[in-house]
Amino acid sequence: MSGQAVPADFSEHMLDLDEDEDLEVFSKNTSLADGSPMPNSPSSMVNQYRLEEDEEQADPNNKDIFITVDNPESHVTAIETFIMYRVVTKTTRSEFDSCEYEVRRRYQDFLWLRSRLEENHPTLIVHPLPEKFVMKGMVERFNDDFIETRRRALHRFLNKISEHPILSYGEHFKAFLTAEDLAPHKKQGPGFLSRMGETVRAVANSVRGLRSRPEEFTVMQEYAENFSNKICSVDRVTQRIIKEQREYLDELKQYSPTYTQWVESEEDLAEPLKGMASCMEHCGKETEEQIHHLSDSLLPILHEYVLCAETLKAVMRRRDNIQAEFETKNEALLSRKGDQEAGWQLQEEVDGLADRVELANNALRGDWSRWLSSMRTDLRSAFVSSAEKNVEYYEKCLAVWESFLLSQREESGEQKEGDSS
């Protein structure tokens, strides 16, 4: 476990690039994968990825795009049955022709969007989607709870993307939110084969290993590993608590019928016994509510961050691969002798790859601090909300028992008056 925490803000590092005049970014061969023009100066590049402190979190007051995911409906075709979700977008952004859109999307469409975003921005941290299908526990694909949990996660996913300073301005995101039919958009971009090629190269490079990873990324890598362990533990503990609570509730429910049964044989005691039965029932209901909160509110967030941790690790790997590709080509270049013509071409390739490394690293640096901040906000608010819910639970139970106690004291007060009269 690394003792060194990851510094939250990398903006100081980015300033170095301004002063480094050796860095050349003129290149025709590399461009941003989604077609937008390549920034052609170091400073503009830095500006693209630099995040001012106050822009790290999307300011809710300056939000100019609002997305909701709701209204899941079953869609039946000859081949399959699936759920369609309604995605409503309200925006004042100029790149949108209209200010309101409504489309229907299925889970596969979300998968498509995310994979495009990851392709185009390999070292940005793209929020995860809810898992395809939960195997453990008898969760059916069309079970109401499952659909609702998924809907909420999809809603959060789109909102996370919309809050991202870079990801929310891509054409794929726009198409997802606005196009009636996504099919034509799905055919664009680097095809399956080129993606295959990338994967093969990535594997080859990872086998070779990295020459030297900059310290800052090693620190990030370690953090990603550790964070992943910890958030998985928290997730597991929470699941266990839910399980224990459920079992507790099952037993607790036996109290009320037992007290009620006792009422039958008593006279003077009947009234307080009825009170006990009622208290137990109320406490049971409160416990049920508490369990719902845990499993519907806290657990899904924890689970999302379990998936985020995997995303972090994947991002680190991709960054490493980009660096490895450059290093391989660079070595080939350095060890080459003769053939001037081919040498120039290779030099161009190497330069392009070097730029790619630079871009990837900057992208990651910027996004890292944004992600950390966002994670902190999300988890803090989730834990606070859970703690609040627990306080509420005990407050409600307290009220139940205090009211019972009050009723008993009133009774005995009356009795005492009766005795003395």
Next chain:
Amino acid sequence: MIMADSGSSEEVAVIGNTDLTSAESENNIINTMVERGTALLRKMEINVAEAEKRTGKNTVNMQETYTVYLIEVRPAETVPEGGTQAPPDTLWRRYSEFELLRTYLLVTYPYIIVPPLPEKRAEFVWHKLSADNLDPDFVERRRVGLENFLLRVASHPVLSNDKIFFLFLTEEKGWREAVLETGFQDKADSRLKSLSAMFRVKNPDKRFTALKHYSDELNTVISQLLRVRARVADRLYGVYKVHGNYGRVFSEWSAIEKEMGDGLQSAGHHMDTYAASIDDILEEEEHYADQLKEYLFYTDAVRSVCRKHELIQYELEMTAQELAHKKQQKEELATGTVRIFSLKGMTSKLFGQETQEQREVKLAALEQSIQEGEEMVKQKNTECQEFVQAAWDDIERFKEQKDKDLREALINYAIMQISMCKKGIQVWSNAKECFNKM
């Protein structure tokens, strides 16, 4: 002031503002709803102060370990300002001696609902609690139960006057002999044997039948309640203890975080506090379980009184039946008619009538027997009526005591729940503040 050294009284006081009235605090400290009215209690204060382990040879000359309990008795007197109380008289008793005392009381006062002893072995245990008789928590709870038993007997209008009970509290050495000298063993054998035998009463007393039903129902429902309680306690323990894992994980996690670290770490501490709090909570709940158990065991005593009444009733009916039979025989002999088939009748028919003299001898004997029979019936009748009278007095007393005690127990349970909720609110409010600092 009766000191029921329940040991849990201090915890009750510490639980914070549960708005206990002074009367209720007093009741919480006193284990039993003790009537101060009995002559014995006006004179003495009774405590079961301590428990100690002893080893010795038992009846089969084998080494055994057992627990003895220290009984303290001191005259009930007001202590002058600044003065100290006179030291008490003390003696040691083991559980089996308590059992002997109780058996003696059961036999000697069959019409009294004799207070029960605390359980011999731990039952209705939730699994974290030890079922071992030598476990210190069990011994402590038994100590409290034994004191409760003595106080109940001492506060009973009839039982408190018993000499053997007095000697139990005051004579360590000679007590066993004194009990055996009363000869209760003989009564015990015959009475207790008959109680287990099967017999049917022709005209059962409706009140006793109803009482027996009630005591059976109470037994069933309290057993069920104790079972539920044990299972709930088990589960609740699990819930609280798992939160301890949060403590551990948050602590580890805080080590890899910068800004979030402090908040996580301190929240983790509160999770540990939460997990630890269940031990005290459930220990207190044992007290509620013990109060229920006392009445569970009381139902056995009630049932026993009903059965004894049935036995007396049955004996009365048998005696009356025998008398009626004899009277029938006399009538036959006097009038010479045989209404009831009897071997004598048949033989006299077969072998000729008896002489007048023989008849008169028989008649005289029968008269005598009938007279004795009538005396017996009168006696049994009186016995039965006295039993019923005495028993119903005690039953009414018991019913009042039961209602009062159980109501008190329910109130105490509510107070415990309130305390538990307040602890929960405290811990989670603290945790929330820490999370806010994340």
